[in-house]
Amino acid sequence: MREKIVTKDPGEGIFPHVTAMAAILIILLSGSIFFVVLSGAMPALKKFKLSFIFSTIWDPVLDIYGAAPAIYGTAVSSFLALLIAAPLGVGTAIFLTELAPGWLRKPVSYMVELLAAVPSVVFGLWGLLVLAPWLRKGVGLFLDEKFGFIPLFRGPFLGVGMLTGTLVLTIMILPTVTAISREVMLTVPLDQREGMFALGATRWEVIRKVILPGSKVGIVGALLLGLGRAMGEAMAVTMVIGNTFIISPSLLSPAQTLSSLIVSEFPEAYGMQLSALMLLGLILFAITLAINIIALIMVNRSAARLKAGKELVPVQISMPYGEGALVLVKKKNLSKME
Amino acid sequence: MENSVKIVTEKLNLYYGNFQALKEVNLEVCSGKVTALIGPSGCGKSTFLRSLNRLNDLIDSVRVEGEVRIDGENIYDKSCDVVRLRKKVGMVFQKANPFPKSIYENVAYGPRIHGVRDKKVLDRIVEKSLREAALWEEVKDNLSRSALRLSGGQQQRLCIARVLAVEPEVVLMDEPTSALDPIATQKIEDLIRALKQKFTIVIVTHNMQQAARVSDITAFFLNGEIVEVGNTGLLFTQPVDQRTEDYITGKFG
Numbered sequence: 001m002r003e004k005i006v007t008k009d010p011g012e013g014i015f016p017h018v019t020a021m022a023a024i025l026i027i028l029l030s031g032s033i034f035f036v037v038l039s040g041a042m043p044a045l046k047k048f049k050l051s052f053i054f055s056t057i058w059d060p061v062l063d064i065y066g067a068a069p070a071i072y073g074t075a076v077s078s079f080l081a082l083l084i085a086a087p088l089g090v091g092t093a094i095f096l097t098e099l100a101p102g103w104l105r106k107p108v109s110y111m112v113e114l115l116a117a118v119p120s121v122v123f124g125l126w127g128l129l130v131l132a133p134w135l136r137k138g139v140g141l142f143l144d145e146k147f148g149f150i151p152l153f154r155g156p157f158l159g160v161g162m163l164t165g166t167l168v169l170t171i172m173i174l175p176t177v178t179a180i181s182r183e184v185m186l187t188v189p190l191d192q193r194e195g196m197f198a199l200g201a202t203r204w205e206v207i208r209k210v211i212l213p214g215s216k217v218g219i220v221g222a223l224l225l226g227l228g229r230a231m232g233e234a235m236a237v238t239m240v241i242g243n244t245f246i247i248s249p250s251l252l253s254p255a256q257t258l259s260s261l262i263v264s265e266f267p268e269a270y271g272m273q274l275s276a277l278m279l280l281g282l283i284l285f286a287i288t289l290a291i292n293i294i295a296l297i298m299v300n301r302s303a304a305r306l307k308a309g310k311e312l313v314p315v316q317i318s319m320p321y322g323e324g325a326l327v328l329v330k331k332k333n334l335s336k337m338e
Numbered sequence: 339m340e341n342s343v344k345i346v347t348e349k350l351n352l353y354y355g356n357f358q359a360l361k362e363v364n365l366e367v368c369s370g371k372v373t374a375l376i377g378p379s380g381c382g383k384s385t386f387l388r389s390l391n392r393l394n395d396l397i398d399s400v401r402v403e404g405e406v407r408i409d410g411e412n413i414y415d416k417s418c419d420v421v422r423l424r425k426k427v428g429m430v431f432q433k434a435n436p437f438p439k440s441i442y443e444n445v446a447y448g449p450r451i452h453g454v455r456d457k458k459v460l461d462r463i464v465e466k467s468l469r470e471a472a473l474w475e476e477v478k479d480n481l482s483r484s485a486l487r488l489s490g491g492q493q494q495r496l497c498i499a500r501v502l503a504v505e506p507e508v509v510l511m512d513e514p515t516s517a518l519d520p521i522a523t524q525k526i527e528d529l530i531r532a533l534k535q536k537f538t539i540v541i542v543t544h545n546m547q548q549a550a551r552v553s554d555i556t557a558f559f560l561n562g563e564i565v566e567v568g569n570t571g572l573l574f575t576q577p578v579d580q581r582t583e584d585y586i587t588g589k590f591g
Contacts, residue, residue, distance in 0.1 A: 102398025191435035195497070198393060199448040199504055200425035209451075210437075 037285060040278035047272065052279060058245045058261075060269075065276035067283065069247045073255040074284070077162060077237065078230035080251075081169035082177075086223055088170075089177030096178075097185045098207055109182065116175035124239030127168040132159035132240060135167075140252055157252035158242065165241035165255065169233060173226035180225060180299060184218030185211055221298030228291040232284065234259035258284045344369040344508060344538045345390060350404040352382075352389055354397070359385045361562045362404075367555075369507075369538040372530060374549035374570065376542075377559030378590065383542045386559065387510050390540065391427040392420055408508070425452060428501035432513040434493035436485035436500070441468075441477050444485045444496055448504035463503050470536075471499035472529050491522025498529065502537075509533065511541040515548065527552050546586055550574050558582045 044052065048065060055066020092112065096105055136159035144155030157163075188211050196206045212219075242254020243264050258280050269277055345367035352360035359382045367373045375383040385394065392413060394400045405412045413423050425448075436444050445464045446454075454460055464481070468474040473495040477483070485496055494514055501509060511530070515523040530539060530552045543549050549556050550570060557567040558579075566573060566582045577583045584590055 189435075191431060191433060192437065194393060194396070194429075194431065195435040195437065195500075197396060198391060198424055198429035198431075199451065199500065200421045200423075201451050202421055205451050 034285070037278055037281050040275060041282045042275070043272060044275035044279040045282075048276075048279075052276070053283075056245075056247060058276075060265075060273050063272045065273065067258070067276075067280055069245050070256050070258045070261045070280060071283070072247050073162070073165075073241065074231055074257040074259070077165045077169055077241070077255070077257060078227055080162075080166040081173055081230045082223060082227050084166070084170045085174050085177050085226055089174050089222070089226070090181050090219060092174075092178045093181035093185055094207055094211070096182050098203060098211060109179075112175050112178045112182075115171075116179065120172065120233060120236045121239075123168055123172055124236035127164055127236060127240040128160070131167060132164050135159060135164055139163075144252060151249040152251055154250040155252050158254065160240050160242040161252055161254045162241065162248075163251040165237050165257070166251070168236050168240050169230045172233060172236060173230050176229055177222050177226040180222035181215070181219050184215040184222065184299065187218075188214040217298050217301055221295045221300075224291050224295030224298065228288045228295060231291070232259060232288045234263045238263045342369055343367070344408065345540075346405075346407045347386075347389075348405045348407070350386070350389065350406060351402070352385060352394065353399075353401045355399040359562050360389070363562075363564055365557060365564060365567060367508075367538060367540055370534060371554040372534050372539045372541060372552050373555045373557065374541050374543055374553035375557050375559060376544075376546060376549050376585075378585070379544075381559040382562040383559045384512055387512055387540060387542050388429075390508070390510055391424050391429055392418075393424075393429065395420065425504050426506055427508040427510060428504060428506035429510040430494070430497050430501055430512065430514045432516055434490060434497050434517070436488070436493050436496050438484070438486055440482045441485050441488070441496060442481040445499050445503045448500060452504060467499040467503040468496075470502050470533070471495045472525065472532075473499055489522070491518050491525060494518060494522070494526060495529065498526075498533075502533075506537065508538045508540065511539065513542050513544060516544060523548070546574070558585060560585070 044065060048055070052065065052067055053071065054068055055064075056068045057064050057066050058069070059065070092108075096109055096112075100108065136157055140155070140157035140159070140163065143153040144157055147153040148155055192210050192214070193206055196210050201209070237257055238260035241257060241260055243256055243260055244254035245256050245261070246253070248255065262277050262280055262284075265273070266277055343366050345365075347363055347365045350360055350363040351358065363382075363386060365386075375386060377383050388394045389402060390406060390408075390413075394402070402414055404414075406414060408423075408427065412418070437447060439447075442464055445467050446460045449460060449463050454463065465474060465478075468477065473492060476492060477488070477496075485493065488496060494517075498509075498514075515526050518526065527548065530541065533539060534554075541549075541553065553570045555567065556570045556573045558565045558573070558577075558581075560581055566577060566579045568578075573582065574586055577586060
């Protein structure tokens with residue numbers, strides 16, 4: 001009995017189509033989200049044009065809207081959060097990859113990633129019920145009393161405000177910065193480390209001259225991903241930032257961000273106000289998309305470059321929140337990426 | 339240079355977690371001689387080599403018992419300065435691992451981290467080390483070129499120059515020619531023979547002809563133990579142990 005080899009398995013024909021449809025659905029979904037936001041934002045975009053970005057007036061009664069304080073709040077809170085999270089996160093990553101004793105590495109790494117899995121509303125609750133009262137009675141009061149003459153620390157401080165929002169954001173982006181920095185540092189080839197150690201280098205010299213230069217680009221990428229996450233964060237920030245539409249130089253003053261403004265006003269908005277909120281969303285969408293794309297390119301590039309030496313180089317970057325990426329780079333293309 | 343005992347290991351046991359990779363290893367390494375470590379894959383010869391400059395410390399699960407004395411000092415003593423140890427005991431790896439920097443910077447790297455700042459002194463060290471590694475004539479006009487552009491054999495000699503630049507007393511070589519073609523291999527072997535005048539050399543090799551060509555003393559490792567140590571000529575012609583004979587005649591390994 002001869003085995004027939006010219007047959008067709010029907011499943012084999014359908015399966016690629018099913019998976020292709022799933023993939024196309026995702027593209028359609030993200031495209032339609034963008035389209036809905038864009039079309040919803042159109043009326044406000046037509047009416048206010050560029051002045052929307054610079055105006056500080058948000059008046060649902062007169063139906064005049066501008067986004068400047070929200071953009072300011074988003075920018076300041078995110079960048080300050082990044083400024084605090086960067087040394088903490090990169091430092092933790094160095095500790096976890098280079099310095100920590102073996103038995104400590106895994107549990108602490110898991111805990112860092114676990115921090116990323118805490119729902120943002122829980123961070124918000126903690127910020128509102130624990131951090132805010134503590135800041136109001138402690139640090140905030142102290143800053144206002146001793147340094148209140150500096151505009152940066154002018155009170156009164158109600159517990160909620162820019163400072164609280166920034167600190168909550170810092171804690172929220174810390175796992176992103178730490179986990180990705182750690183992944184990137186782990187891709188620095190072992191033979192480079194050993195080569196340094198064998199010359200009699202200290203741990204600090206190996207960190208400074210091999211690990212950090214080798215993972216520089218990837219760390220910047222990690223920081224940008226953290227920044228993107230801070231800018232997009234809505235719920236926790238809304239709960240602790242005070243939701244006041246002003247531009248104040250003081251960290252103790254309540255503030256507003258793009259996302260917190262959308263969250264707090266969306267349920268009751270209609271007409272032009274709704275369109276203005278959509279426009280805020282469009283601005284946020286554009287900024288975070290740009291930051292995330294740049295960040296992903298940098299993280300991938302760094303990991304790929306360091307794995308040079310094999311013909312095809314698969315590089316898996318895992319990240320909290322599933323912003324992972326697998327890149328496969330041909331060895332001959334690696335030189336172009338450098 | 340007189341042929342005195344440079345390194346002594348005494349009842350050296352090494353464990354990776356629960357796996358014992360070295361069992362009661364006793365070996366004397368003499369200065370001015372090349373000592374070759376041979377044996378099948380996984381027999382512990384590389385592990386042994388890496389225990390001589392405590393590079394195994396970088397692996398978390400490693401535990402070491404026994405003593406390794408270099409010039410009479412136990413390097414596993416609690417107060418041993420690992421940085422000084424590794425300056426004194428340099429290492430060349432299986433795969434050439436130049437840093438992604440210029441030829442000059444690669445050689446100057448070691449002296450720099452050990453505090454040499456003066457450009458003139460560095461220039462002198464770089465030239466001397468490259469000459470000692472028999473690479474100077476090939477690269478002297480191009481010291482600022484990236485080390486990664488050198489051929490495999492040149493990269494390996496650069497790594498040797500990089501080690502010599504910190505003026506070690508012992509040079510450990512972990513299969514330094516296993517990734518090289520026959521001509522590049524021959525150059526490295528010539529180099530090893532030249533270097534033994536000044537340095538104590540311990541070389542791990544898979545290639546028995548190489549061990550026979552370059553070494554004075556050969557130690558045969560099997561399953562983490564030293565089966566036989568002896569004069570290279572004698573060990574290859576008149577092995578005492580049956581297992582040594584089986585290995586060098588190619589019956590296993």
